[in-house]
Amino acid sequence: MRPQALLAAALLGMALPVLAGEIAPSGRRSGYDFMSADSKAMxxxxxxxxxxxxxxxxxxxxTTKAGAADKSCSDCHGAVDVSMKGVAARYPAFSAASAAPVDLGQRVNLCRRQHQEADPFAPESRELLALTALIAKQSRGMPITAGGDPRLASSVARGRELFVQRQGQLNLACANCHDDNWDKHLAGSAITQGQPTGYPIYRLEWQGMGSLQRRLRGCMTGIRAQAFDFDAPDMIALELYLMSRAHGMTMDAPAVRP
Amino acid sequence: MPAALVNVPPKARRGAVIEIKTLMSHVMEPGYRHTAAGEVVPRDIITSFTCRFNGAEIFRADLFPAIAANPFLSFFTTASESGKFEFEWIGDNGFVATASAAITVE
Known part of the structure; x- marks a missing residue:
């Protein structure tokens, strides 16, 4: 290569921003768009x-009664397709009692403890995934609105901080892949934008259901970082940021993902 | 708690070829895993699927390890008369689940 060409290449490299930054609303794409025709059909x-x-x-x-109160979800909430319509699209939401955001799974468990007087479900348990899948399905086709509450501003900001924070032995931030390189591939797989439109999902790789928290932990293990604990405040903040980042996108829960 | 999803067209023209789709939930244990103590965890899979139409068997499948945790089976038949499809899944440890769907042929 001639010296002029080398100089031009160096200048071009300098002109490119280090971080491409946030994805414009019009450029947001759900994980669904990256899937094969077979997975979409499924x-x-x-x-x-x-x-x-x-x-x-x-x-x-x-409709199953549980706990010392011997109450079912439907005893208070009635028909799920009426009372839970659009609920998943606005979670994680602010809980006045704990002055912090809670995600959908935590909300279900709060209900279990306070109103059913039953033991909360373990994270990723069949029951918790089943109830959150049922609730999330009632928001299918609705736009994501989570994160709009002004009381959540500090948590959204914390989530954003975590999203751009490099971590793990591979020293990668979420943003390095999902903001800057989402149109590329990692080995044979599409990187995707990491838009949480369809959780809980049935992931073909897992041969089972999983929450957004499980998916995030998978990513953290992948970059050889210490995965956040289930329901840790930082985990909820990251979930909340991802939902606010997907503001206005259409829910397609419960989704299939590769 | 077995749950099955069955897709049979509710109506069909006489002689038309129709597709039947079934999806069964089952907590699979492949039979190749070991406990911390080294003992084999016993196999627990669905081993047989049968579809009967008005009592007569029209489709059967034998299932083996490494097919699917929640087997999805799709097959075709010809709509000859109105009636009822009955589906039956049989598995290890006495697992039995059934489902049915009706079709109107005109």
Whole structure:
């Protein structure tokens, strides 16, 4: 290469920003868009989408009485397709009692403890995934609105901080892949933008259901970082930031993902 | 708690070829895993699926390890008359689950 060309290449490199920055609203793409036609067909057909098995289980749990109070979800909330419409699209939401954001799974467990007087479900348990899948399905097709509450501003900011924070032995931040390189591939897989439109998901790699927290922990392990504990405040802040980052995107829960 | 999703068209024209799709939930144990003490965790899978139409068997599948945790089976048949499809899944440890769906042929 001639010296002039080398200089031009160096100047071009300098002109490119280190971080490409946030994705414009018009450029946001759900993980669904990155999937193969086969996986899309599996998600679109409610009798082929394995996540619907979890929803069926959730429907049974919704009307099952539990705890010392001997109450079911439906005793207070009535029909799930009415009372839970759009709820998942605005979670994590601010909880006045703890003065902090809580995600959908934590909200279910708060209800269990306070109103059903029952033991909370363990993170990633079949029951918790079934109930959150059932609730998330009621927001299908609705725009994500989480993070709009002004009381959540500091948590959203904390989540953003974590999103751009390099971590782990590979020294990567979420943003390095999901803001800057989402249009590329990592080995054979699409990197995607990391938009949480469809959680809880049935992930083909897991051969099972999982929450956004499980997915995030998978990413953290992948960059060889110490994964956040389930329900840790930083985990919720990161979930909240991701939902606010996907503001206005359409929910497609419970989704199928590769 | 077994849950099945079955997709049968509710109506069909006589002689039409229809697709039937079934998805069964099952907590699989492949039979190759060991406990911390070194003992094999016993296999627990679905081993057989049968579809009957008005009592007559029209489709059967034998399932083996390494097929799927929640087997999804899709097959075709010809709509000959109105009636009822009955589905049955049989598995290890006495697992039995059933489902049914009706079709109107006109």
């Amino acid at each position: 998600q679109d057909d409610d009798t082929a989408n394995p996540a619907m098995l979890s929803v069926l289980e959730g429907e049974t749990l919704w």
